[in-house]
Amino acid sequence: MKLPEPFIQLPLQYDADRLCEEVAALGNDAWKAHPMGYPGNSMLPLIAACGDPSDEGFSGPMRPTPELRRCPYLIQVLASFGATLGRTRLMRLAGHAEVTPHVDQGYYWVDRMRVHVPVLTQPTVRFECGDAAVHMAAGECWIFDTWREHRVLNESGDMRIHLVADTVGGDRFWGYVARGRSNPSDRGPWKAERLEFTEGRPVELQCETMNVPKVMSPWEMGAHFGLLFGDAEQHPQLATVAQMTSYFLRIWKSLWMRYGESGEGAAEYRNELARYVEAVRIPGQPLNLKNGIGWYSAMMMIVAKPALREESAGRIGNGYGVEDNA
Numbered sequence: 001m002k003l004p005e006p007f008i009q010l011p012l013q014y015d016a017d018r019l020c021e022e023v024a025a026l027g028n029d030a031w032k033a034h035p036m037g038y039p040g041n042s043m044l045p046l047i048a049a050c051g052d053p054s055d056e057g058f059s060g061p062m063r064p065t066p067e068l069r070r071c072p073y074l075i076q077v078l079a080s081f082g083a084t085l086g087r088t089r090l091m092r093l094a095g096h097a098e099v100t101p102h103v104d105q106g107y108y109w110v111d112r113m114r115v116h117v118p119v120l121t122q123p124t125v126r127f128e129c130g131d132a133a134v135h136m137a138a139g140e141c142w143i144f145d146t147w148r149e150h151r152v153l154n155e156s157g158d159m160r161i162h163l164v165a166d167t168v169g170g171d172r173f174w175g176y177v178a179r180g181r182s183n184p185s186d187r188g189p190w191k192a193e194r195l196e197f198t199e200g201r202p203v204e205l206q207c208e209t210m211n212v213p214k215v216m217s218p219w220e221m222g223a224h225f226g227l228l229f230g231d232a233e234q235h236p237q238l239a240t241v242a243q244m245t246s247y248f249l250r251i252w253k254s255l256w257m258r259y260g261e262s263g264e265g266a267a268e269y270r271n272e273l274a275r276y277v278e279a280v281r282i283p284g285q286p287l288n289l290k291n292g293i294g295w296y297s298a299m300m301m302i303v304a305k306p307a308l309r310e311e312s313a314g315r316i317g318n319g320y321g322v323e324d325n326a
Contacts, residue, residue, distance in 0.1 A: 001113045002147035002227065005182035006132035009142050010115075012176060013192040014077050016138035019119045022071040023090060023161060030067050031092060040097025040154075046074065047088035047165070047207060058108040059212035059309070062086050064205060073197040077117060078165060079205055080195050082172025086112055086208045088165040090119070095157035101128075103291050104146035105298045107306040108211070109166065110224060113143045117163040124155040134184060136162070140192075143177070147231075148291055170206070214261040215269060216307040218253035224302050225249070232295055235287045241280050241295075248276040269308055277304050 026044065034041040035056050044067060045053040051063030062085065068074060078085060086108070093099065104114075116127075118136045126133055130148040144150065154160050167173065181190050213220065225245055232238055251272050259265030280296065287295040 001109065001111060001145070002231075003113075003143065003145040005145065006129040006148060006150075007127075007134050007142060007144045008177060008180040008182050009140060009184055010176045010180045011190065011192045012080065012141040013194040014117055014139045014141070015073070015194075015196060016119060018073050018197050019077070019117070019139075019163070020161075022074055023119055026067050026070065031090075038099070040094035041099065042092045042094075044090040044092070045088075046071075046090060046163075047078075047085055047205070049087075056087075058087065058106075061209045062088075062207040062211070064207075072199075072203075074163070075203050075205065076197065076201065077163065077195065079203045081115060081165065081167065081170070082176070083115075083165075083167040083170035084206050084208055086166040086168070086211060088163075091162050091164050093125075093152060093154045093160040095154060095159055097154050099152040101149050101151040103149050103293050105293055105301050107302050109146050110227070110302050112166045112168055114146055115163075115165040115167060116142045116144070118160070119163055120159065120161040122156040122158055122160070125160045126153045126155065127151075128153070141176075143180075168208075212306055212309060214263070214309050215256070215259075216303070218249055218256050221252060221303055221307065222249055225299075228289070228295060228299055228302070231289045231291065233288045233290060235282075235285075237282050238287060241282070241287065244276065244279050248272065248279075266308070273304060273307055 023044075030053075031042045031044050032053075034043055045056070045065050046068040047062050048065055049055040049057045049060035049062060051065050053065040053067065064075070068088075078088065116136055118125075118138045118140060121136065121138050123135055125135060127136055127144070127150070129144045129150040134142075136142050152160075169177070229238075229242055229245075252269075255265050255268055255272065259269070277300070280299070282296065289295055289298060
């Protein structure tokens with residue numbers, strides 16, 4: 001999600017030692033290699049589609065995995081965010097490994113923040129986002145602007161483990177964001193609430209049930225195009241692409257009013273989408289965004305590919321995100 005600042009520290013603090021104990025008790029066999037094969041990166045699913053730790057997909061009801069159910073304090077930490085939770089994992093970075101520079105341009109992350117709670121870390125671990133850099137200390141809670149280029153460097157020989165939760169937020173969560181701070185060196189009045197473990201406290205996690213549309217509504221699509229054009233660099237063809245996009249949105253809205261998500265208009269949706277995708281493909285010098293990625297590739301990931309789910313999207317593609325392991 002695009003944020004007003006590269007980093008925002010939320011006023012929450014957790015018992016990192018307790019988290020380390022629960023994570024260690026899961027054992028090394030629960031960890032999986034990163035799906036993209038990034039060197040030194042591994043992960044352990046905590047909330048996944050249908051609660052299946054082998055399902056790294058972005059669609060379907062998100063539920064706790066068996067590993068998370070073994071970790072009562074981790075569950076209390078996640079519940080304390082006061083947010084609707086999406087895909088959530090422990091992310092491990094080996095000593096002297098890195099997460100290479102990238103932008104989270106997938107559909108799943110356009111409207112989701114990535115909440116980081118460091119479980120095991122050292123002062124030499126550095127998180128860079130845009131032109132800012134921070135060390136997230138153990139037990140702290142952070143979000144960052146995934147729409148900017150970011151990376152992580154582990155300059156120590158010891159591993160780093162973070163709890164990383166994707167979320168669209170919630171009433172209590174947005175209150176924490178409003179009370180957050182973007183500059184940890186600010187010595188002004190600021191205090192984080194510490195959550196201690198409470199034995200036997202029943203906790204119910206609020207997880208996503210709906211996360212990918214069958215057919216993207218014209219209103220959601222318009223919001224995504226607003227982001228793309230709002231961040232577009234100047235280009236001779238920008239006005240032309242904007243005009244074609246405006247026309248496409250009008251056609252999409254007319255189809256939506258006729259068919260909605262019924263599935264009856266799949267062929268017409270598909271044809272209009274394919275026509276638009278081809279029309280805005282600019283040969284030669286591409287149209288770029290201010291964060292350094294191409295406008296067309298971002299449009300495909302955020303709008304075109306998730307606009308029609310499953311068989312309706314067959315000719316366009318149905319990817320919802322690009323793997324990230326920050």
